Amino acid sequence: MSAKSPITVAIVDDDLFLLESLHDFFDAMGIASKTFKSADAFLESGDLPNVHCVLADLKMPGTNGIQLLELLVKQGGPPVCIMTSFADSRTRAAVRNFGAFGFLEKPISSADLLAFVSTARPN
């Protein structure tokens, strides 16, 4: 765990450009982040206990964003923020009901992203 970053963000998305882009953003902000190209890769990595919050895309091959959210909420895991490029009201409601900490629509506003990370920051 990096000394200058009090937290680590896990980024889960099947789009490699987006993973890199977000990773570079957090890097510029001095926030540590780990990237995973799928929910399953994240779950299998064993990094779960080491991350403070999770930024997950909604639509992914294999375990999707909602399933990951459900799983982490059940386990009492870190707060989850769901990202999506397109959402209807039903998806929005589902995400909220499953206990997501945040919901970000792509293109992602940097301010919203930082707000999420800061609220997810442990005391």
Next chain:
Amino acid sequence: MEQITNLKRRQTTQRVDILSAQIADASNESVIIYDADKRIVHWNHASQRLYGRPITEVVGKRSQEVFGTLAVGPDWNELQAGGSWQGLAQRTWSDNTPILADVRLRALRDERGLITHFIEHGAAADARIVEGHAPTAYKDWIAVWSIDTTGAAALLEQIEQIRDHSLTAVDPSLIAEHLRISDMNVAASKLFAGGTSPSAMIGRSAYRYWPQKHRDKLLELSIEVLSAPQSEKPFMTVEAGTDILSVWRGTSDHPNLISSSVTGSWSDPEKYWDLAASEQRYRNLINNVPLPVWQVDARIMSDVIHRLMSNGVLDIDVHLKEQPDLVRFASEAVVVTEVNDSAMRLFKGSSREDFLQSVTYLYSATPEAAVRVVKAHFNGSRNYSEEMKIRTFDGELREVLFYVTFPQIPEKLDKTLIMMIDVTEQRRIEQQLRKIESEFAHAARVSALGELVTSIAHEVRQPLSVIVTDADTGLRWLDRDEPNVPKVKAIISRIMENAHRANEVIRRIKDMAVKTDPVRTAVDVNDIIREAVLLVRSESQAHHISVTTQLAGGLPQIMGDRVQLQQVVVNLLINSIQAIAVSQRASRSISVETTLGSDKELTIAVRDTGGGIPGNDMERIFDGFFSSKADGMGMGLAICRSIITDHGGYITARNDGALGAIFVVTLPLPPEIQNDPEPLDPYRKQPDNKR
């Protein structure tokens, strides 16, 4: 079997007036007329049958001279004193065998009270009655028709002039149509006109109301009477089976008036009873049919139609335009004579009388149907049916299948049958199904579109999201006291990469619509249009838009992708439908037209009444992602243009004034056709395989 025993023309006698003789001859009973001197002056056919002696043998003789001295009755003294006598008379047959006759005699007196004639009615006495019981009167009937022959006489005269007196060539049916009833007696009305009052029968065809089995004979007799010189007063009579038929000319002041009579006896009534029985069966049938049935007397209409035809009317449409009242007259004059319970239930009536009136109430919700029924009747159809609306007695509108069967000679011409099948429920369900179908089609289109939009949005926003975040990150690196230039460079190159990626998405969408591997077969553009119109039918009907086609005949086939071209036409049609639906205009129509533009190309023009394209949009309508619709994606016309361009053609749009838009697709003909005015075999139109 008809047996004509006596057919002769008799001149007026000096001793008895012609009318009396005619009445006597028409009777089925023996009628003997004596003068004041008790000498026989007339002796009818029934007398000849009863006593076996012809009139020539008895005229001028007294009763005893004819029947011999042994004859008993009548009592002439009592007759002269009391004016009448009734009883049994014992007489002899011509071979002197005894006959018992039941006779009634009456003395006729002049103004001064002097006896001028005696009239005797007689019939063979029933042996059972002779056993001491009072003889009952012999029940006889005589049906008489008085007939106006003005039309027939004129016709005969005309024919005579042309044919040089050869009446053999006259078509009897032609004469039959010109014999019009001017009066009839109660018996004729009861027995042969269904009890219709004689005054209502005036002007109708006598031929059709004569008993069917005697029609032709009566017509034959009528023609003979009519052919006789005006100066003569011919009297024709024949025996036909047990009935006696007579036709005679009336008074000289009415030379065109002839009379006809049929006399019969109740002793042989089974034929009429048969008739009555079959009538009853028929009535039972109507009542027991589980369908609404009306029996209608449309003879007036038949007469009108016959008159029109004989007046040379050939085209009923033209005639009805000139005589718009004819149908109204027909509907008012044609009356319902019978109605069953189902029909009463359908119209929600309780009183049968409400139904037995003119047929106008059947057509009250669809007056044009009456016109079509008259046309069908005129054109000689046996049946006519259509789907129409009726208005029930409580004002409700219902959909019915209407059937009418017109009677034809020699059927009962007063029995036109009308049946209806209530299809209101079926139509309501069908309409609901159509609505659901159209809603479903719309939903399918919307959801397909929605899915496409979702996937496009996802595909495009993904690179956009990268660009936005990278731009932010880049700025943050640049904002540092010591900008991290290599980092910014890397980020900018990723921005460029993702911008291209977004553009690639759009290119791929176009590729999805226009397949990269083009299919080129000979296709018939008109067929494609017909199919496309069918494909959008539920959509156009849902918006009450009529789609008409005007397709040029003999259009050469072109080389193209059938599915893609159809997609273009469907797209243009849907565009037009949506434009009209939004515009809310009264005029709602789309027309599709094909023309052979020049020897090099053909055009498809789609015009609508949707108000047209706003001037500043005209430039951009074929661009991708341009849409004037709130939920439009703006791909339809872009795809159309790609497809048409791919086919070597072009598509243009313009406005038809303020009315609507016109989209014109121009497609090239195959090179072989451009050089050769005659299309080559491979491009020849295949036999139409229409659905």
